Amino acid sequence: MGELEKWEDEKNVYRVQGFSCANCAGKFEKNVKQIPGVQDAKVNFGASKISVYGATSIEDLEKAGAFENLKVEPEKKQKSNTDSEKIKSKESFIKKHGNILYSVLLINIGYLSMLANGEGNIITISLFAAAIVIGGYSLFKVGLQNLIRLDFDMKTLMTVAVIGAALIGEWAEGAIVVILFAISEALERFSMDRARQSIRSLMDIAPHEAIVRRNGQETKIHVDDILIGDIMIIKPGQKIAMDGIVVNGYSAVNQATITGESVPVGKAIDDEVFAGTLNEEGLLEVSVTKLAEDTTLSKIIHLVEEAQAERAPSQAFIDKFAKYYTPLIMIIAALVAIIPPLVFAASWETWVYQGLAVLVVGCPCALVISTPVSIVTAIGNAAKNGVLVKGGVYLEELGALKAIAFDKTGTLTKGIPVVTDFEIINNQAQPDQVFSTLAALENRSQHPLASAIIKKAEQDNINYANIVVENFSSITGKGIRGDINGTTYYIGSPGLFRELGVEHVIEDKVTLLQEQGKTAMVLGTEKEIIAVIAAADEVRETSKEVIQKLYQLGIKKTIMLTGDNNQTAQAIAQLVDVTDVESELLPEGKLNVIKKLRADYGHVSMIGDGVNDAPALAASTVGIAMGGAGTDTALETADVALMSDDLTKLPFAVKLSRKALAIIKQNITFSIAIKVIALLLVIPGWLTLWIAIIADMGATLLVTANGLRLLKVKD
Template structure:
C-alpha cells in the first residue's frame, strides 16, 4: 500500500492568501487532488508542503477560488532573478476592486434617483457584486453543498437572502465591505511576514569563487564545501565559512540583530547574509547553501509561524462551534417572531440576515495569528529565535528563570589568574598533565587551562593518556602506565590539605574564582585559580526581569559554593544552587516547576540539555552558528547579549495581553451588535461595518508587536 512516506515532500510558496479559513480550504482542496497523499498549509509563512505527485497547475487550480499563485520553495539562482519584477501602481493592482466600487457608486446614484428596487439599480449592483464577490460566491456555494460553515458560507447565505427580499443596495455594500475586509486581513498578514521576507533576501544568490583559472561568479547552489569565496568591501557573504586571509569588520545584524560590526580575523567563522565593511576577505566555505545559519534561522522561524499557539488552537475549535451557532440563532430570529408572535416576516428575515453577517468570526480568527507572526518575526529580526507560538505564549507566563553560570551570566571566556605548585613539583610537568587531559575538551574552564599550558610547553610534550573520562560536575581524569591523573574540584581533598593551602583556596573562591587541583594518584601536585568576567549587562537584565513579573531567579552551577555566591550577590540573583551535577540541575528545575508552574532554563543548549528539556521553555544563550542549540532549544539568543532575554520576555508578555484584548474585543463587538436585534436596529451595513471595524482594529493592535524594541 502506498503512503505519504513513500514520496518526498515538496514545499511551495503561496501568493494570494486573504484569510486563515481560505488557507484551510486550499489545504483541503489539495488533499482531494489525485496523486496527493497529504498536504499542510503554513498560513503564517504562506507555504504549503505536499506529499505526492502533483503539478503546480493542479495546485493553482485547487486555489482558483482565491486566485492563488504558487512557486517552488528554495534558493533561487541568480540567472532566474536577473529581471526585477515590475511593481504595478496601486490603481493597477486593485483595478478589479476599483471597477466594482465604480458600479456600486453608480448603483447608489440609481437608487437615489430611481429607487432601490429599480431594474437599473439591481443591474448595477449585480455587476458590482459579481466583480467584487465572485470568488466569495463560488467558495460559499461549494461550502453550502458540503455543509461546511465558515465566513464565506455566512456571507453567501446573507447575500442570497438580501437578493430574495430585494435589498439590492445593502447587498452591494455588504459585498464591497467584505472584500475590503479580506484585503485588510491580507495586508496585515503580509506586513507581519515582512520581517522574515527581509531575511530571505539578505544573502546574495551568487558569490565570487577563486578557481585555478581565475575568479568566477557562481550560483550559491553550485558552491561546494571547501571552495574559496572572495568577498570585497561592501559586499554581503553568500555562504557560511571561515576566514583564511584578511581582517575586516563584519556587520552581523542578519544573524544576531546587532548592528555594530565585529572585527573578524583569519580563523574566525563568518555567516551568510552578513556584511563585509572595510577589507578584502578570502573565506573558505564550510556549509552548503541550504545548511547555512541564515537558512536554518529562516526555516525554523517559518516553521514557528506555522505552529499554532494554544490560544490559536482554542480559537479554531471555538469557531467550529461558533459559526453553526450563529446560523441557528439567525434561523430562530427569522422564524420565531413571525410564527409565534405574528410579527412581520420580512422585518425579522432581514434581522436574521444581519445576524449572519455580524456573526462572521473574521476578527476572532485573525486576532491570534497576526499577533504570533508579528512577534516571532520581530524577535528573529532582533536576534531572538522563538520556535513556535506555543513557546511564545509559555514565555509570557514564566514566573521563575534558572541560569547556568559559565557562558550565560559570565562571558564564558575564563582565564587562569593564579598557579600554585606544591613543594618540589615542577611547573612544566604539571602543565604537561593539564594539557594532555584538557586539549580535546570544549568546556570553557578547560580552554582556559589549555591556553595557559600552551604558553608554557610545546604541544608535542603531551602524555599519551588513555581512558580519558569526564567526571561530571568535578573535572576530568586519564591514565598513563597505571598512574591516574586528574584535574578536578578540590572539594574531596579539603580535609587532607594543610590549613594554609585550604585557607588560600577558600580565599580565592570567596573572590568568585574557580579553583581546580592537579593530582597524580590522589597526590595533589598544584592548584590553579580561574576567573571569568560577568556580563556587563547581566545585573540590569535581572532587574528588568523582576520588573516584568519574574518572581524567582536562580543560578545553577557545578562550581563551588563560595565562587557561585559571590557572583550571585554581584548580580542580584535571588538564589544560587552550586556544586551541581547534571541530574541535580534537572531536579532543581522539577522543584521550581512544582512551585512556580512556568519555569525557563537558560544555558548553552548542549551541556544543560536535560534541564532545558525539562523546563517550560529551554533558552540557548549565544547560539549563533550553533546547530545543536538551534535544533534543541525552544528559544535561542543569537548573541551573548543578555538584554535580549528581557526583551523576549517583555515581547511575549505583550503578545499575551494583545491576544487576550483582541479576543475579548472581538466577542464584545459581536455581542453588542447582536443586542441591536432586540429593538430591530441592526442593519446589513451596520453588521458588516462592525465586522470590518473589529477586524481592522485587532489587526492594527496585533501589528504593534512589530514595533517592540529591546
C-alpha cells in the first residue's frame, strides 16, 4: 500500500463499459499496467471501474481494452438520461450483438444446405465457416493473441477447440460452439449488469438539481454548483438533493433509501436530512452542510463499490484455482487426443474430437463467475436495505458468525437515560428545592446521567439555572461536590458518603434500585443524606426480538458488554435475553472478552456505535456500527454499518450473508461437478462438442441465476 500512496495524487478513476467476464477484467488491468507512465492499476469488476495510478489518457486506456472493445470515461463525468443517449445505447447493443443474429441465420441456412447438398458440400462448409468467422471474430482476435503469448484463458481454449473442429471437418459443431459461447458471454454480461443494477439504482436516487435561495431569489441549479451554507427549498413530494440541516419548516421524510427504515421520520428545525430521501408532507428549508461528492449517499455508493472490489476468501481461492486449472485442462485435452491413437491405435479423428470437447467443457466460465455475481448481488441488496457491508470478506464472515457481543449503551438500550426514582430521605426537605439543588450541581457535571436530571428539571419547570454554585469539583470515580449558599453538597455513590463518615443505612435501597437495572446516586452533605436518585437507560423495544431471531439463525452465544455495575447489567440482560453478560468493564476489559470469544468460537462480531470501544470492534472478526447515516466515523471504521439506529437490521444482515455463503458453495460445487461429469463421458467416448458447450453454458447460466436469487432476500 505504501507504493500506491506515493501516487495517490495521480490516481484517477474511470468507469468501464463492455466487461464480459472476470478474466477480461484481469487482462485489461494487466494491459493498463503496461502503459508508459502508469505505476499501477486496480480493476473493480463488480463496479465496472478501474483506478489508475500515474499519467495516462482515455485513448491509451481504450487501446488497452481494444481486445474487448471496452469504452472508458472519467468517473466524475456528469451523466444524463437524455433520449439521444438511450438511442445510442440501443444502437450500441444492436451493433454489439448483431453478429450473433447473422451467425444464427447462416447456421440455419447451412443446415438447410446440409440436407440438400450433404455435409461435405463446399456451399455447406462455406456457410458454416462464415458463421464461425462472423460470430467468433472477437473471440479469435483475443484467443489467437493469447495462444501466441501462451496466455491460457477461456477464449484461448475456445479458439483452439473451434479451429480443431474445422480441421477435422466438424464445421457445423464448430459454428454451434462459437454461437453458443457468444450467447453465453452476452448472458453473463447481462447477469453482471443486473447484479450491478442495485448500485446503479442508488446513483439515480438523488436529484441532479435543486431549488436554492440566493440573494432573495429562488433558482434551480445543478447539485455540483451548490455550496455549503446555501438554503435549499424542498417542496412536498420532492427528493432532497443534498445533506443538510433543517432551518425552517416541519415534515415527514422517507429515509428508506439511506437507512432502510420503512416509516417516515419527522423532521423539524435543527434536524439532519440526507440526499436521496423523500420529503412527503411539509415545505422544508434546508441549509446545505456537505458538497455533492461528500453526501452520505455518495459515500455509501463509493464504499459499496469499493466493497465489491474486495475479494472474498472463496473468490481469491477460485481466482488462484483458475490460474492453474486452465493450463491443466489443455494438457488433459492433449493427452485425450494423443494417447488413445498412439497407445491403442484408436481413430485419430475420434479422439482429437474428444480432446476438443474436453477443451470446451473445461472452460471455467461458471467457476469464475460463481462467486463475484453472488458477492456483488448480496452487497448491493444489503445497501438498498440500509446495511453497508465493506467487502466480500466481511460478507462471508457475517455468515460464519457463532457469537455476537453487544455494547449495552446505545445498542441494546436507547442510550438516553431518564430519571426513574427520586426519594427524599430527610423528610423536612422540600422536593422541588432539593431537585433544583441537584440539577444546579449536575448542570456543571460531565456525568452521563447529568442530562437525565437536567431534562427532568426542565420537564417539571424546576428552576436551577439561576442557582450559584461555587467551588465545584469532580471527585474522580466517586462523584461531584459544590457549594450553594455556604453549604457543601455531594452527589455520588453510597461509598462516597461512607468515606465522609455520614451514617445512614441506604445500601438496601440502592441495591434494590440496581437490581431493577437502574443507576442510583445519593445527594447529601458532610452531615446527612438528603435524597436518593435513580436513572435508567431504557431498553430498545426491539432488542429482545432481535436476540431471538439471531438464535433462530444459529448464533450460539450473545453477550452484553458494559461498564455498568453488575446488578444493573444483569437486570438489563434478563430483559433482552442475552446468554451472557460482562459488567464493570473498561475498554481493555472489553477487548479481552472479544479475544476470549475468538479463541472459543472463531467467528465473533462486536456491535456498537463505531466510535467508542474501538479496540473491541477492531479485535472482532466483524465490527458492526450502529447508526451509520450521518456518522462519518462509523462509515469509515466499521466493517459493517447499520445505517439506521435500528438493531432489527442485524438479523437481516446475518440472514443475507448466510444465504450468500450457501449460494457460493452451491455454485462452486455445481460448477466443478458438471465439469467432472462431462469429463467422465470421455471414457466411453460419449462427450461431444454439443454436450460440452451446453454443459459449460448451462452451468454458467445456472450459477448466475442462483447468485441473482440474493436480490430476493428481504428484510
